[in-house]
Structures are given as structure tokens and as C-alpha cells.
Amino acid sequence: MLPLGLSMLWEPVEPEVALKERFGFDGLAAACRWVSEVLDATWGITVATCPRLVISGHNAIFWARSDRGDLVVKWSRDRELFASLDASTGLLRSLADRGIPVAVPLPTTNGLDRVRLDGPSGELSVTVQPVLSGDWLDVTDHVAVRAAGACLAQLHQALQAEPAAARAAGLGRRISDWLVDGDKGLAPEASGRLRGLLSEAPELDGEPQLVHNDFRAANVLIRDSKVVGVLDFDDVVVEHPVHDLARACVYLGTRFTRWRPTPHAVRESLRAGYESVRPLNRAEARWFEILVLWQGIRAIPGEQDPAGWASAV
Structure with a gap:
């Protein structure tokens, strides 16, 4: 299992520095506040705690405990990949319908599987999925x-x-x-x-x-x-x-x-x-x-x- 708190997935850099420089958050607590606000406003989900955030390149994976169960919130700041991320996220629902064990995105209140939201330092492509146990x-x-x-x-x-x-x-x-x-x-x-x-x-x-x-x-x-x-x-x-x-x-x-x-x-x-x-x-x-x-x-x-x-x- 990945460590609790803030960490890097594979890069040998300080995660606090990467979180600030890449996404504009002053620490894990600030990221948790932002995630809590956007999940409430866009998904209608109430976040209880935020135990883990992992950074990988231009992407981040955020674990949240909520009134909808344990979730992962994935976001990317790489605008060149936004279109392909939209496509790959939409693919998950189709694969689940064919019996493939994937994490089906939780739709927003508007029925979208992935949305683009304003982060502290620019637009982010965001999706929310249930945590798969294994x-x-x-x-x-x-x-x-x-x-x-x-x-x-x-x-x-x-x-x-x-x-x-x-x-x-x-x-x-x-x-x-x-x-x-x-x-x-x-x-x-x-x-x-x-x-x-x-x-x-x-x-x-x-x-x-x-x-x-x-x-x-x-x-x-x-x-x-x-x-x-x-x-x-x-x-x-x-x-x-x-x-x-x-x-x-x-x-x-x-x-x-x-x-x-x-x-x-x-x-x-x-x-x-x-x-x-x-x-x-x-x-x-x-x-x-x-x-x-x-x-x-x-x-x-x-x-x-x-x-x-x-x-x-």
C-alpha cells in the first residue's frame, strides 16, 4: 500500500515542493480543502478525511473517505492530454458493462464522468472513482x-x-x-x-x-x-x-x-x-x-x- 500523507509515486523530489509548484497547493491540508469543496459542489459528495495524496508527473491521485465510501480523486494539469483522458475515462463504464473489473467513475450531479475545474494554479481535469479493494x-x-x-x-x-x-x-x-x-x-x-x-x-x-x-x-x-x-x-x-x-x-x-x-x-x-x-x-x-x-x-x-x-x- 502507498504511504499515508503526501508522497511521490516514483520521482526523487520533495512532495511538498512538487505539490506547490505543479498544482499550487500549500500542503496536504490545502489540497484536502479544495477536494472537499469541489466534491461537494460538483459531485454532491461530503468528504470526511483525506488520508493520502500521491503525485506522479503532471498528475495526482487523492484518497478520500466520504459519505459515498472510500474514493480516489484523480486529476491532471497536462492540457495536451485532457481530450485523451476524457476518452479513457469514458471507456471504463463501457468495459464494466462487458464484465471487466474496473473502477467505474462516479458521475457528477450533471452526469459527467470527468470535468475540468479551476485549480489554484490552472485548469485541472478531474475524475472520481471508488477504491477497489485488493x-x-x-x-x-x-x-x-x-x-x-x-x-x-x-x-x-x-x-x-x-x-x-x-x-x-x-x-x-x-x-x-x-x-x-x-x-x-x-x-x-x-x-x-x-x-x-x-x-x-x-x-x-x-x-x-x-x-x-x-x-x-x-x-x-x-x-x-x-x-x-x-x-x-x-x-x-x-x-x-x-x-x-x-x-x-x-x-x-x-x-x-x-x-x-x-x-x-x-x-x-x-x-x-x-x-x-x-x-x-x-x-x-x-x-x-x-x-x-x-x-x-x-x-x-x-x-x-x-x-x-x-x-x-
Whole structure:
């Protein structure tokens, strides 16, 4: 569980300074007063206490105990993301209707899932969600990991029904361009294998669709080895589902400042759970190998690699 009070999610900076400079609040008490006022005026919710506020980049997550239960209030000051945040927040209600365990936003008194409000230092995009009760995924629990894989497949099936507009260039082209312009040479043998696999890659079946794009331990809540919540849809993109599965396999074990490669056995459990719901076809299986290798190489932080990302590829 995240600490009580004011803290940073991953950045090594003083949270009081970040709260003031980024959002204009003179401490946790001032933020609590603002949240209490806007929840009362906009949502008709009465706040009792405010135990926790966490800052992540241009975003903040605020926990509140209220007459509507335990809530999280999420806001962002990044105006360039406001439109995509509107879309990802609206997506949650649709996914819940399809049986995906997500935190459905509490509507405002006007029936809106997310609104833009004036904060002390500028406009903020704000949404309110119920707290989901569960623990972050423990990758040593292989039953839970298989359940997470099955949940990811169910999520992909649900997202397939959602409209998808913008999409990136083809995977083959992106990886080829990266090998020329983006590869830092931190794992030359792995990069050589990637070139060989890419040269023999089949055509990838199926159209790109919306995918989660950040499916990992910190965004999967578990209770009794079952998935009770999938969090953080702010990074949803249009991509092939197998790309999302491969990315999840590489980053599944990461949490905030604790970034370590996912053990091979854990990756196998995640994929097995996924394929129990949505089996990969032959082309997807070939691309899965390519994409896990590519994502693994890209995850290497540099010459200083104490977590062993390079040895994991």
C-alpha cells in the first residue's frame, strides 16, 4: 500500500515542493480543502478525511473517505492530454458493462464522468472513482499471474468492440527503424537475434485495436489469487493485442521505483493464462517472440544495469 500523507509515486523530489509548484497547493491540508469543496459542489459528495495524496508527473491521485465510501480523486494539469483522458475515462463504464473489473467513475450531479475545474494554479481535469479493494499483483503467485493473463485476454476482447481511430505504423517498420536509429547497442547479440527473427516474420493477422499499454503488477489488483481490478487506462493506444501481451510479459513485475525484469517462468504463466481465453494464432506466436525480445532490449536502462535487464534478453 502507498504511504499515508503526501508522497511521490516514483520521482526523487520533495512532495511538498512538487505539490506547490505543479498544482499550487500549500500542503496536504490545502489540497484536502479544495477536494472537499469541489466534491461537494460538483459531485454532491461530503468528504470526511483525506488520508493520502500521491503525485506522479503532471498528475495526482487523492484518497478520500466520504459519505459515498472510500474514493480516489484523480486529476491532471497536462492540457495536451485532457481530450485523451476524457476518452479513457469514458471507456471504463463501457468495459464494466462487458464484465471487466474496473473502477467505474462516479458521475457528477450533471452526469459527467470527468470535468475540468479551476485549480489554484490552472485548469485541472478531474475524475472520481471508488477504491477497489485488493493487493497489487505478486508475480511469485503463479495462479494469480495466470488469472491476470486471462483477464488481459478478456480485456482485449472487450476493447475490440470499441472504436479505434489513430494507429501507429506497422510493427515491422517500427522495429526496423528502431534497429537503425534507436538501438543503443547495449545487447548486441540480442539485437542480432531480433534482426534475424524480423527478417523471417510472417504477416500479422488482424487489425490493431485499443489495448491497455501498461498492464503490470502496479495496475492489477488481486484478492485470493483472482483479479479484482485493472487500473490506469490513461495510456490506452491503438495496437495489436500481441504487442500488449508482449509488453505485459516484459514489464509485469515492475512497481513504481522497483523495476526489475519479469522472470521467464512468470512470463510463461501470464501467456498461458492469456491463451486459455484467447489463443495466439501461428503468426501472433511468431510475433510474440519478436516483440518480447524487442521490448526487453528497449527496457535496458544503460551501461549501469543493476537489475539485470540486459541479461534477461
